[in-house]
Amino acid sequence: MARLPNLTKDELKPEDLQFYESIADSRGSVRGPYGVLLHSPDLAARVAHTGTYVRFNFDLPEALKETIIITAAREIRSQYEFSAHARLARQAGVSDATIKAIADGTAPAGLTGDEEMLVRYVQELVQNHKISDSTFNAVRDKFGTQRTVEITGLIGHYLLVGQILLAFEVDLPEGVEPELPE
Numbered sequence: 001m002a003r004l005p006n007l008t009k010d011e012l013k014p015e016d017l018q019f020y021e022s023i024a025d026s027r028g029s030v031r032g033p034y035g036v037l038l039h040s041p042d043l044a045a046r047v048a049h050t051g052t053y054v055r056f057n058f059d060l061p062e063a064l065k066e067t068i069i070i071t072a073a074r075e076i077r078s079q080y081e082f083s084a085h086a087r088l089a090r091q092a093g094v095s096d097a098t099i100k101a102i103a104d105g106t107a108p109a110g111l112t113g114d115e116e117m118l119v120r121y122v123q124e125l126v127q128n129h130k131i132s133d134s135t136f137n138a139v140r141d142k143f144g145t146q147r148t149v150e151i152t153g154l155i156g157h158y159l160l161v162g163q164i165l166l167a168f169e170v171d172l173p174e175g176v177e178p179e180l181p182e
Helices: 014-027 033-037 041-055 062-075 078-092 095-105 112-127 133-167
Strands: none
Touching: 014 041, 033 041, 033 095, 033 112, 041 133, 062 078, 062 095, 062 112, 062 133, 078 095, 078 133
């Protein structure tokens, strides 16, 4: 049971409707962490704004973005975030084997190329609170400095979103099955 209810448009003060509309316009609806974040409407809009950039405007193949997101979600055990983005990862072409390896915590073993490198980057940052020179240099050499900063921002954004989902125990949407092992 969620600790806070999702706020609807009708429950907001008139001066806060702009924040709701901004989120709905950028994402198609207000769902997931944003219904809870609307208890602080300005914060909700700012988080959504960053999310819009890293998710929709950052120039990296969708499959790699979703691989990064599900790895961050797995590292903090955010079931909602992982389950929502595993579906998006499949739509972007990430294999079920890769998604399962990340969910089970066996990745980056068995992964190759960019997936392996980016999973390692996320895991080192979240688990060790630092990234080894070899991993950092591999990502920077492959993607360039700007994209490395953006990759790190993508990780940070989804760690923030995952923490919101966890802190407020946001329930999985109806019909969505958990994908992370308990």
